[in-house]
Amino acid sequence: MKVVGIDLGTTNSEVAIVENGQVRVLPGEDGDSILPSCVGFSDTGKLLVGREALRQYAAAPERTVKSIKRWMGTDHKTTFGDKEYLPHEVAAMILRALQQRAEKALGETITQAVITVPAYFTDAQRQATKTAGEIAGLEVLQIINEPTAAALAYDLRSEETERVVVYDLGGGTFDVSVVEITGEVTEVLASHGNNRLGGDDFDRLLQLHLADLFRQQHGVDLPDDAATQARLLRAAEQLKIDLSSHAFATVREAFLGSKGKTPLHLEIEVARADLEKLIHPLLVETLEAIDRALTDANLEPEEIDRIILVGGSTRIPLVQQMIQEHLGQAPTDGIQPDLCVALGAALQAGVLGGESVDAILVDVIPHSLGIAAAITTPMGIMPDYFSAIIPRNSVVPVSRSHVYSTVFDEQEAVEIEVFQGENAIASENVPLGSFRVENLPPKPAGTIQIEVHFDFDLNGILTVTSTEKGKGQQGTLVVNHASIQKLSSHDLKQARADLDALFESDEIIEISGEELGDAVEIAPELAELLNRARQALPTLDAEAAEELQDLLDQIEKAIRASANANQSTELTELQAELSDFLYYASTNEAE
Amino acid sequence: MTSHYEQLGLSPGATTAQIKAAYHAKLREFPAHTYPEEFKAIRGAYEAIRRGETTQHEDFLKFRPLEAELNLESLKQVQEKAIAQLEVSLEDLIRATF
Numbered sequence: 001m002k003v004v005g006i007d008l009g010t011t012n013s014e015v016a017i018v019e020n021g022q023v024r025v026l027p028g029e030d031g032d033s034i035l036p037s038c039v040g041f042s043d044t045g046k047l048l049v050g051r052e053a054l055r056q057y058a059a060a061p062e063r064t065v066k067s068i069k070r071w072m073g074t075d076h077k078t079t080f081g082d083k084e085y086l087p088h089e090v091a092a093m094i095l096r097a098l099q100q101r102a103e104k105a106l107g108e109t110i111t112q113a114v115i116t117v118p119a120y121f122t123d124a125q126r127q128a129t130k131t132a133g134e135i136a137g138l139e140v141l142q143i144i145n146e147p148t149a150a151a152l153a154y155d156l157r158s159e160e161t162e163r164v165v166v167y168d169l170g171g172g173t174f175d176v177s178v179v180e181i182t183g184e185v186t187e188v189l190a191s192h193g194n195n196r197l198g199g200d201d202f203d204r205l206l207q208l209h210l211a212d213l214f215r216q217q218h219g220v221d222l223p224d225d226a227a228t229q230a231r232l233l234r235a236a237e238q239l240k241i242d243l244s245s246h247a248f249a250t251v252r253e254a255f256l257g258s259k260g261k262t263p264l265h266l267e268i269e270v271a272r273a274d275l276e277k278l279i280h281p282l283l284v285e286t287l288e289a290i291d292r293a294l295t296d297a298n299l300e301p302e303e304i305d306r307i308i309l310v311g312g313s314t315r316i317p318l319v320q321q322m323i324q325e326h327l328g329q330a331p332t333d334g335i336q337p338d339l340c341v342a343l344g345a346a347l348q349a350g351v352l353g354g355e356s357v358d359a360i361l362v363d364v365i366p367h368s369l370g371i372a373a374a375i376t377t378p379m380g381i382m383p384d385y386f387s388a389i390i391p392r393n394s395v396v397p398v399s400r401s402h403v404y405s406t407v408f409d410e411q412e413a414v415e416i417e418v419f420q421g422e423n424a425i426a427s428e429n430v431p432l433g434s435f436r437v438e439n440l441p442p443k444p445a446g447t448i449q450i451e452v453h454f455d456f457d458l459n460g461i462l463t464v465t466s467t468e469k470g471k472g473q474q475g476t477l478v479v480n481h482a483s484i485q486k487l488s489s490h491d492l493k494q495a496r497a498d499l500d501a502l503f504e505s506d507e508i509i510e511i512s513g514e515e516l517g518d519a520v521e522i523a524p525e526l527a528e529l530l531n532r533a534r535q536a537l538p539t540l541d542a543e544a545a546e547e548l549q550d551l552l553d554q555i556e557k558a559i560r561a562s563a564n565a566n567q568s569t570e571l572t573e574l575q576a577e578l579s580d581f582l583y584y585a586s587t588n589e590a591e
Numbered sequence: 592m593t594s595h596y597e598q599l600g601l602s603p604g605a606t607t608a609q610i611k612a613a614y615h616a617k618l619r620e621f622p623a624h625t626y627p628e629e630f631k632a633i634r635g636a637y638e639a640i641r642r643g644e645t646t647q648h649e650d651f652l653k654f655r656p657l658e659a660e661l662n663l664e665s666l667k668q669v670q671e672k673a674i675a676q677l678e679v680s681l682e683d684l685i686r687a688t689f
Contacts, residue, residue, distance in 0.1 A: 142624065362634075395634050396623070
């Protein structure tokens with residue numbers, strides 16, 4: 001039985017495997033290694049995952065969702081039609097698509113996986129990821145950290161110890177890990193990060209910037225509707241990508257807004273320097289995180305042998321430049337920033353699946369775990385003090401105990417409240433659960449001792465046990481799901497059945513509106529163009545309108561023709577023609 | 592400390608490189624996902640040896656259980672002192688006012 005490794009990313013996901021000692025990413029039927037982490041429903045209610053869903057995003061943002069990873073572990077709801085989905089249910093759709101991809105590529109059933117998460121993910125986020133895997137029909141053998149997976153994939157093959165900084169800036173999350181690699185042993189010394197910092201934030205900043213530029217150009221605000229904003233966001237993302245390889249890039253979006261009856265479009269050149277100014281403060285935060293991870297690892301920047309960049313956002317030249325200036329050395333070339341996490345996950349999957357893989361992984365817990373305690377100060381008793389029992393960056397699995405004593409005479413009960421975080425005030429951290437130890441014997445303050453034992457396993461499950469030293473009274477709490485309820489086996493079956501139904505329904509899409517009665521699939525981009533063309537028709541002069549109508553007729557014919565043939569180059573050409581026409585028509589109109 | 596060395600199959604006085612090599616050999620033998628308890632013991636021994644190696648003073652900084660005890664005697668003293676101070680300042684205040 002093969003175990004796959006899955007990188008479930010904010011923007012893109014991949015599935016990889018070890019076969020005969022070789023690790024490789026499994027491509028989809030289109031030959032693409034990457035599956036965009038995008039889920040949507042077509043206008044007829046057919047589930048779309050990946051590239052197809054991404055394609056309709058700008059045309060149908062209300063039926064499409066991107067970056068669901070940012071919501072993992074929360075009860076944020078995504079509405080498709082009359083149904084609401086939780087983040088892990090949407091993630092399950094992506095995982096199922098990856099599972100299918102692997103099964104097609106390998107010709108066998110796949111039921112076990114190792115899934116990666118950002119190192120700085122909390123317990124709730126990890127649990128949600130695991131639940132998503134279970135809904136998809138995958139037994140999640142281990143959740144491993146993305147920078148650790150990247151380090152694992154980075155094959156050093158040297159018996160000399162190397163100290164490596166893994167800087168992972170993805171679509172939605174940022175991690176930095178300090179790793180020591182000796183031969184096949186990959187040991188994480190410290191991790192730090194930010195679960196809400198990534199390329200998505202750069203896109204949003206650029207989107208706002210473009211909206212400002214539009215206002216300056218035309219003196220009116222852009223419409224605030226979802227479709228316009230989705231197009232602007234898509235343009236911002238493309239602009240960001242273009243600016244990684246060019247010092248200047250141009251945005252062209254026709255019919256983005258209107259002034260009275262005049263359609264307005266956005267055409268503007270943006271400099272790389274403008275983008276850099278926008279994102280600089282966010283990148284400074286990532287440098288601070290590097291410093292903290294180095295401090296926790298007890299290392300100076302000079303002691304670092306190598307810097308590895310992971311995640312699509314590290315393609316931004318400013319990122320590389322700032323890291324180089326900060327750490328005094330250039331990042332290592334030759335790493336595949338998009339695929340190395342999936343490759344590392346596959347290696348660990350190979351280890352667990354019994355493949356002959358020489359890889360030993362020693363990882364750490366990113367957040368401190370502890371309880372709320374009262375401490376005595378000269379000012380009196382101060383409650384709500386966070387007493388960390390397992391400090392952050394402890395190697396997992398780990399067990400630790402601390403002994404606490406009562407603060408009042410004849411104290412009858414003790415409340416054990418468990419938290420995760422770094423704040424000295426307990427209630428400022430993430431609550432994981434609580435329980436009471438009751439019926440303590442009446443004794444003076446400080447004479448009853450209670451030992452609190454924390455046991456944290458590789459699957460991220462924390463078991464808290466408290467023992468009253470005198471009488472041996474015990475209380476136990478198993479924290480394996482913070483805010484997300486772990487699904488009962490019944491709920492899990494139901495969720496899986498719902499998902500199966502979505503993947504099985506293979507309805508033929510009907511095109512509504514147009515006089516095209518035949519069941520034909522229209523690419524969302526083309527549908528959007530046709531929509532714009534219909535809007536533009538009444539605003540054009542007679543000659544242009546006739547030309548446009550002619551073009552539309554040709555497209556209609558081509559669509560009918562392509563209902564039989566799968567791909568029509570003619571249609572593609574006509575689509576490009578229509579796009580150009582609309583663009584120039586709007587330009588003339590505005591003048 | 593000796594038992595930590597024994598845990599890793601080392602004799603006291605082993606060099607840093609020997610300690611690391613022994614630790615890695617034990618990791619190979621007891622991977623965390625199959626032998627969690629053994630792994631924890633190995634890791635505990637490795638950390639203890641390294642701590643002892645770097646400095647003896649590190650124990651001083653080690654987190655200790657909180658002594659959540661109220662010394663009633665000293666509390667009373669603090670209270671009396673505070674009240675005394677308040678009275679004095681009240682007298683001063685009256686004197687200053689009139």
